[in-house]
Amino acid sequence: YELTRPPDGAWGQLADDGSWSGMIGMLARKEVDLALGPFATTYNRAQVVTFTPSIVLDPLCVVAGRQNPKQNPWGFLESLGYTTWLGIFLSLLAITAAITAISPRGRTDASNWMTRIFNVFYELYRVPLLQGTTLAKLSLTQVSSEQVNALAVRAVLGTWLVFVMVVMNCFTSALVSILAVQYVPIEFKNLQDIIHHPTIKVIIEKNSAITELFR
Secondary structure, eight states, X not given: OOOOOOTTOOOOOBOTTSOBOHHHHHHHTTSSSOOOSOOOOOHHHHTTSOOOOOSOOOOOOOOOOOXXXXXXXXXXXXXXXXXXXXXXXXXXXHHHHHXXXXXXXXXXXXXXXXXXXXXXXXXXXXXXXXXXXXXXXXXXXXXXXXXXXXXXXXXXXXXXXXXXXXXXXXXXXXXHHHHHSOOOOOSOSSHHHHHTOSSXXXXXXXXXXXXXXXX
16 A cells, blocks of 8 residues: 555545545545545535544534632622512502502592502502501401402412412522522633623634634
8 A cells, every 4th residue: 555645645525616625625526545544523524534433432512711700799690580570579569559549548648649559559568578568458348348359459469469479489489599600601602702891812723624613
């Protein structure tokens, strides 16, 4: 047999004009019968040469320095998603409007609607903070002609209490998990993060299978 080395000393990469370099190019041009070496199988290479069954599977990964744990003062907000927080706030506004609309007119000493709405909002806002609320007690002290509205207030308020109980239990469980595990930021999650990093320059072997991954 005759051993022939590629002039460029490369494994082989597809050029923009459709030609191949390195040992893959020599095989594609029928200059040699076979090529020996730890070749990586890629789609483009498989279009011009025939690979034997894989002898060794060697996974590739990116290794980066471990970052220091970071303390996020607003980390407790991450216990629930942003859409969940928005849904809770919108639910609070909806319950406030409903109770204000159906509550007996004599329930508060407020002389205008804005003050009444604020009072109801404040009472409902106290519930997630575990401060309780006096809306139900105030509603039951009305005269008999207003008992229907008072019971309606209790029904809406009861719905809010059950909703808050479920949300607070989920929030507490998620918060304990977040506080128990330190947050270590991951700087690189994929090859795109490395390529587009402003201060990192990638140095790889020319005309290799890895080069195709970064193209």
